[in-house]
Amino acid sequence: SAVISQKPSRDICQRGTSLTIQCQVDSQVTMMFWYRQQPGQSLTLIATANQGSEATYESGFVIDKFPISRPNLTFSTLTVSNMSPEDSSIYLCSARVSQYGYTFGSGTRLTVV
Amino acid sequence: GQQLNQSPQSMFIQEGEDVSMNCTSSSIFNTWLWYKQDPGEGPVLLIALYKAGELTSNGRLTAQFGITRKDSFLNISASIPSDVGIYFCAGVRSYNTDKLIFGTGTRLQVFP
Numbered sequence: 001s002a003v004i005s006q007k008p009s010r011d012i013c014q015r016g017t018s019l020t021i022q023c024q025v026d027s028q029v030t031m032m033f034w035y036r037q038q039p040g041q042s043l044t045l046i047a048t049a050n051q052g053s054e055a056t057y058e059s060g061f062v063i064d065k066f067p068i069s070r071p072n073l074t075f076s077t078l079t080v081s082n083m084s085p086e087d088s089s090i091y092l093c094s095a096r097v098s099q100y101g102y103t104f105g106s107g108t109r110l111t112v113v
Numbered sequence: 114g115q116q117l118n119q120s121p122q123s124m125f126i127q128e129g130e131d132v133s134m135n136c137t138s139s140s141i142f143n144t145w146l147w148y149k150q151d152p153g154e155g156p157v158l159l160i161a162l163y164k165a166g167e168l169t170s171n172g173r174l175t176a177q178f179g180i181t182r183k184d185s186f187l188n189i190s191a192s193i194p195s196d197v198g199i200y201f202c203a204g205v206r207s208y209n210t211d212k213l214i215f216g217t218g219t220r221l222q223v224f225p
Contacts, residue, residue, distance in 0.1 A: 006155075031211055042201060043156070043215040092155050094213070102146070102203075102213050104155030 002027045002097040006105030013083055013112050020079045021108045023093035028073035030096065034066070037090040037107070046091075049076050083112045119202055119216035127224050132189040134219040136202030144205040145178050145185040146213070149198045156201055160187070192223050 005024045013019050023032065031050060035043040047055040047068055055068040069077045080087050090107045097103050119136045126132060136145070144163055148156035160171050162178035162185060169176055175188045185202055202216035 004155075033213065035215075042218050045212060045214070048212060094155075096211060101158070101161070103158070104148075106153070106155045109153070 001101060002029065002095060002103050004093060004095055004103055004105040006093055006108060008108055009106065010109040011111070013110065015084050015112055017083055018079055018081045019083065019110060020077050021091055021093070023076050023078075023095075023105050025074045025095050025097075025103075027097065030073070032070065032076045033094040033096075033102075034068060034076075034078045035092045035094060037092060039089070043092065046078070080110065083110075085112045088112045117202055117204055117214060117216035119219055121219060122217070123220040123222070125222045125224065126192055128192060128194060130192055132192055132196070132221060133186065134200060134202075135184060135186045136204075136216045137184040138204065139183065140206060141182040142204035142206050142214075143182070145176070146203045146205075147174075147176050147185070147187045148201045148203060150201060150218075151198050156203075159200075189221075192221075194223050194225060197221060197223050 003026045007022050033048050034046040036046055037043045045058050046061045047057045049055045049068050049070040051070045051073050065081055067079045088111050090109050092107045093105045094102050117136050117138045146161050147159045149159055150156045160169050160176040165178055165182045166180050167178040173190045177186045200219045203213045
């Protein structure tokens, strides 16, 4: 199955700044997804990122706050903009690598101070 | 966002015991997946279920896709310390959306 490299693995950021998280897949995939996992919670889908089109955001998430790029079939970035302490979470990317196979990166643990 | 209801929320068991957890939804799902997440890692796929009534095993793990397509069960037999972690069910509602919706998670602690 595909391997996803996600970086940074963790970061501590000042409020008001932005952080860009990168995900690299070792094979070409059509669909990539970005999730947020708040401390002690489950994974919540932020958006679906398809190559060549605008990302599709879930209710409660907006492009201005979480801009996403998908320049090719192996790479995507998520930016957390104008951060506040409430944005402290683990952010995970995922790729659909087969009809029903979804692989995850190891996550980015973000702390906003 | 939408989530699947998973129970129990947490389990504390002794090594060697069997474990059961389940996931329910008010909506029909076409695919059920079970993941395990260790601290500091992303979820890792354990078992995938593709049709109603399907029963699938992966070593000591067995999972079933409910007949109503609104639930799924995961059983772990003869638990060992490395089974410790958080188990998530996840479902795909439609072949068109491809969105994976996660359950609320079951935290498993195994005592030697």
